[in-house]
Every structure is written in C-alpha cells, then in structure tokens.
Amino acid sequence: xxxxxxxxxLVNKPLWLLAELTYACPLQCPYCSNPLDFxxxxxxxxxxxxxxxxxxxxxxxxxQLGFSGGEPLVRRDLEQLIGExxxxxxxxxxxxxxxxxxxxxxxxxxxAGLDHIQVSFQASSADLxxxxxxTDAFQHKLEMARAVKRHGYEMVLCFVTHRHNIxxxxxxxxxxxxxxxxxxxxxxxxxxxxxxxNREQLLPTREQLARAEPIAHEYQERMKxxxxxxxxxxxxxxxxxxxxxxxxGAVFLTIAPDGTALxxxxxxxxxxxxxxxxKDHGVExxxxxxxxxxxxxxxxxxxxxCRSCPEKANDFGGCRCQAYMLTGDARNADPVCDxxxxxxxxxxxxxxxxxxxxxxxxxxRPILFRNPKASRNFIPxxxxxxxxxxxxx
Amino acid sequence: MPxxxxxxGTVPQIAPGKRLQWEPAQDCWxxxxxxxMVKLNGSAAEVMRRIDGxxxxxxxxxxxxxxxxGADLEPxxxxxxxxxxxxQWIRPKPGQ
Numbered sequence: 001x002x003x004x005x006x007x008x009x010l011v012n013k014p015l016w017l018l019a020e021l022t023y024a025c026p027l028q029c030p031y032c033s034n035p036l037d038f039x040x041x042x043x044x045x046x047x048x049x050x051x052x053x054x055x056x057x058x059x060x061x062x063x064q065l066g067f068s069g070g071e072p073l074v075r076r077d078l079e080q081l082i083g084e085x086x087x088x089x090x091x092x093x094x095x096x097x098x099x100x101x102x103x104x105x106x107x108x109x110x111x112a113g114l115d116h117i118q119v120s121f122q123a124s125s126a127d128l129x130x131x132x133x134x135t136d137a138f139q140h141k142l143e144m145a146r147a148v149k150r151h152g153y154e155m156v157l158c159f160v161t162h163r164h165n166i167x168x169x170x171x172x173x174x175x176x177x178x179x180x181x182x183x184x185x186x187x188x189x190x191x192x193x194x195x196x197x198n199r200e201q202l203l204p205t206r207e208q209l210a211r212a213e214p215i216a217h218e219y220q221e222r223m224k225x226x227x228x229x230x231x232x233x234x235x236x237x238x239x240x241x242x243x244x245x246x247x248x249g250a251v252f253l254t255i256a257p258d259g260t261a262l263x264x265x266x267x268x269x270x271x272x273x274x275x276x277x278x279k280d281h282g283v284e285x286x287x288x289x290x291x292x293x294x295x296x297x298x299x300x301x302x303x304x305x306c307r308s309c310p311e312k313a314n315d316f317g318g319c320r321c322q323a324y325m326l327t328g329d330a331r332n333a334d335p336v337c338d339x340x341x342x343x344x345x346x347x348x349x350x351x352x353x354x355x356x357x358x359x360x361x362x363x364x365r366p367i368l369f370r371n372p373k374a375s376r377n378f379i380p381x382x383x384x385x386x387x388x389x390x391x392x393x
Numbered sequence: 394m395p396x397x398x399x400x401x402g403t404v405p406q407i408a409p410g411k412r413l414q415w416e417p418a419q420d421c422w423x424x425x426x427x428x429x430m431v432k433l434n435g436s437a438a439e440v441m442r443r444i445d446g447x448x449x450x451x452x453x454x455x456x457x458x459x460x461x462x463g464a465d466l467e468p469x470x471x472x473x474x475x476x477x478x479x480x481q482w483i484r485p486k487p488g489q
Binding site for chain 2: 060182
C-alpha cells in the first residue's frame with residue numbers, strides 16, 4: 001500500500017477511542033458489526049493492558065471513549081476501566097444491550113464516573129425484539145432503561161433499523177418518548193460483518209424508507225428541545241458515499257478485544273494490511289507511524305474517479321471496506337457513489353432485496369444469527385489461505 | 394425556550410450529562426456530551442468556566458468586567474448564555 005500521500009504534520013489527533021472490550025455477547029443480532037470469524041480471537045487484553053491504552057490515547061488528545069463489544073458488561077473489570085478513564089479525563093460512553101446490568105451496577109458505574117449510557121433495543125415489541133436478539137431481552141432492557149434515567153444519566157436509546165422493524169418506527173419513537181430518552185439513534189444497519197452476510201434479508205426497501213422518513217421528521221419536530229432524534233438513511237440509497245470515519249486514521253481509533261488497533265471496527269477484513277497490536281506498540285507509533293494507519297491518509301492512494309474528483313475532500317472516496325467488499329479493491333471508489341463504474345453492484349443488491357422482500361424470489365439462505373457456533377464456520381481450516389475466510393458469499 | 398430565561402439574578406449551571414474541561418491537546422476549553430465535543434473560543438470559555446451553579450449572571454459579568462476592564466461585556470454575555478442554553482450546554486439552576 002502506498003504511503004506517499006502521508007504528510008506527518010497533517011495527521012490529526014485521535015479524538016475518539018472505541019474500546020471493544022470483548023467479542024462475547026449474550027445477544028445474537030444478525031446485523032452485528034463484529035467480524036464473522038470473531039470466535040477465533042480469544043486473547044483479550046487484561047485490565048492493565050487496557051489502562052495503558054487509555055493513558056496513551058488520552059495523552060494524544062482522545063477525549064471521547066466508547067466502551068463497546070460484543071457486550072462490554074461481560075467484562076467484570078468494567079467498573080475499574082470506567083474509573084481509570086474518568087480519572088484521565090475521558091468523556092465515557094457505555095454502549096450496551098443492557099444484558100448483564102442490574103440497578104446496583106448502574107449505580108456503581110455512576111460512582112466510577114461514567115458519563116453516559118447508550119442502551120440498544122432491537123424493536124419496540126417483546127416478540128420482535130427477542131426474535132432479533134435471539135434471546136429474551138426486552139423486559140430487562142425496559143427495566144434497565146428506567147434505571148439509567150433514575151440514576152441521572154443522559155440516555156441514548158439506539159434502535160438499529162432494517163427491513164423487519166422499520167415499519168414500526170412510530171411505535172419505536174413512542175417507546176423512546178415513554179422511556180424519556182435524551183437522544184434516539186434510529187441507526188440504519190451498516191452492511192459490514194454479519195449485516196453484510198445477511199444484507200439481502202435486512203436491507204429495507206425504498207418504499208419502506210419513504211414511509212419511515214416523514215414519521216421520523218414529525219417526531220424530530222414534536223420533540224425539539226427535549227429529545228434529539230438522529231435518523232440516517234442506508235448509504236446504499238444515497239448517490240454519494242458517506243465520509244466514512246471522517247477519513248481513514250483521522251479521528252477514530254478502535255482497539256479490538258485482542259488489542260489489534262484499527263481505523264474502524266470493520267477494517268481488519270482488508271487484505272494486505274498488517275494492523276498493529278497495542279501489546280507490541282504504543283498508541284502514538286500506531287497512530288502516527290504504522291503503515292496500516294497511513295495506508296489511506298491523504299489522496300495519493302486514490303484511483304479514478306476519486307483522484308480527480310472535486311468532491312474527494314468531502315467524502316474521501318467513501319468507505320474502504322465497502323469498496324473492498326463489493327469491488328475487491330479497497331482503493332476503488334465506494335460503489336455507493338454514482339460516479340463509480342461499480343454502482344450497478346449496489347443497485348443489484350437493492351433490486352434483489354426488493355424481490356426477496358416482496359417474496360418474488362426465495363431467500364438465498366436462512367438469516368444467520370451471530371453466535372460463536374456460526375462464527376466458527378468462518379474460521380478457515382489451517383491449510384486454507386486465510387483471506388478466503390474474509391467474505392464468504 | 395423563552396429568551397429571558399437568564400436575568401441578572403439567575404444562577405446558570407452546566408446541564409446534566411455535559412462536561413466543561415480544559416483539553417491540553419486542543420489547547421482550548423471544550424464541552425463534552427454524549428459522543429461529541431464542542432471547542433470554545435477564548436471569550437466563550439471565559440464565560441463558560443465561570444458557570445458553576447453558584448455564581449449569578451450579575452456576578453459573572455462583574456468578574457469579567459474586572460478582568461477585562463473598559464469593554465461593554467454584558468450584551469455579549471447574555472448572547473452567549475442564550476446560545477449555550479439553546480444548545481443545552483447550560484440551564485438555569487432549578488429551584489430559584
């Protein structure tokens with residue numbers, strides 16, 4: 001990978017540290033962003049190793065910290081990690097399903113200095129929620145959302161939207177109002193990891209989006225000043241790609257459970273890059289010097305149509321992972337862009353998803369729930385070249 | 394959000410869930426909130442860092458006039474309080 005576009009003094013600071021504490025999770029959501037082969041990563045960082053990451057990232061200027069996973073509540077040292085992060089001056093966000101939490105733990109997190117909790121819901125009804133989550137979770141989530149508010153946190157409710165729940169958007173927003181959320185993320189499924197594998201069964205149709213959008217706007221207007229509602233359309237339906245991560249190695253630093261440092265949580269799928277590990281290197285070297293973090297900085301790596309595009313500074317050519325997954329080359333334009341010769345690949349997915357949703361075409365295979373057993377099928381046998389495990393289609 | 398929420402006797406406080414702090418790496422004061430950060434310019438920071446849930450608006454203005462004599466600061470302070478309120482960085486301390 002060329003690093004010739006890298007100008008050291010133009011490298012920004014990592015403002016956002018995403019600490020994926022574990023891949024373990026009691027839920028089985030089929031849109032999980034974790035890698036399909038997550039079951040092969042077993043060597044989680046220790047408490048002390050996380051402390052070191054926190055110190056080093058904070059010293060470089062990271063201010064926002066997300067504890068994520070998997071399910072971060074699985075880590076019994078979460079209270080300790082929150083305490084250390086807060087002591088260092090991070091604004092600490094816990095991104096959780098709520099499973100593994102009880103009121104005592106909500107209180108302990110507050111005591112440790114946790115600033116904010118984001119609770120995810122899979123849907124607005126117990127039946128659908130628990131079907132998607134693959135486990136009985138809904139009632140407990142309701143209780144935990146109430147506990148979060150009782151303990152005086154700002155609360156974000158996150159609903160990952162897709163074909164099976166987006167028609168319930170009014171019920172979802174009513175639930176958020178009833179639970180007194182401060183922020184609601186109607187987070188469209190991002191088609192990476194498990195979601196990419198299941199994309200033809202998850203992508204909403206254009207008609208569904210056309211119905212949902214005015215409802216989201218109605219609630220945004222009605223709840224102004226009380227509840228902030230974020231509503232994002234799947235990028236497959238846009239003509240220009242998203243400015244993924246605000247640029248490669250520009251703002252975001254993800255540390256995976258095993259200590260692998262990534263410019264985003266999907267990037268480890270990209271071939272030809274060797275992502276550094278915090279067990280071997282300091283965060284400063286990783287961010288400033290490592291070849292992987294410099295691979296797509298600047299514009300030199302770009303191919304046409306990005307290279308000569310007047311909009312390249314707006315979106316940096318979109319998402320490297322999406323370019324790789326759909327076109328086979330991470331340096332291509334994100335195929336969402338209608339200037340890309342590969343845009344028909346996206347339109348094909350949209351068309352096929354529509355036919356499957358309309359039952360004009362059978363599902364290619366049953367929807368695959370995210371769990372260790374399913375994950376082990378994506379781990380190659382020892383004599384298979386590793387890259388074949390990356391995107392089974 | 395009525396405009397005259399802040400008067401001389403109002404005690405503003407940082408809103409719950411928001412945090413005001415000095416960021417050495419940014420070399421400025423910032424407001425942190427869930428998943429975001431706002432950098433404050435010099436004059437905004439001078440006002441915001443005096444908001445502690447104890448001082449009244451009058452007291453904040455008086456302090457600023459002492460620190461930066463000769464300038465008519467009062468309208469700017471009220472303007473900033475309004476911006477800060479609309480953005481939900483601050484709120485009047487309840488129970489006044």
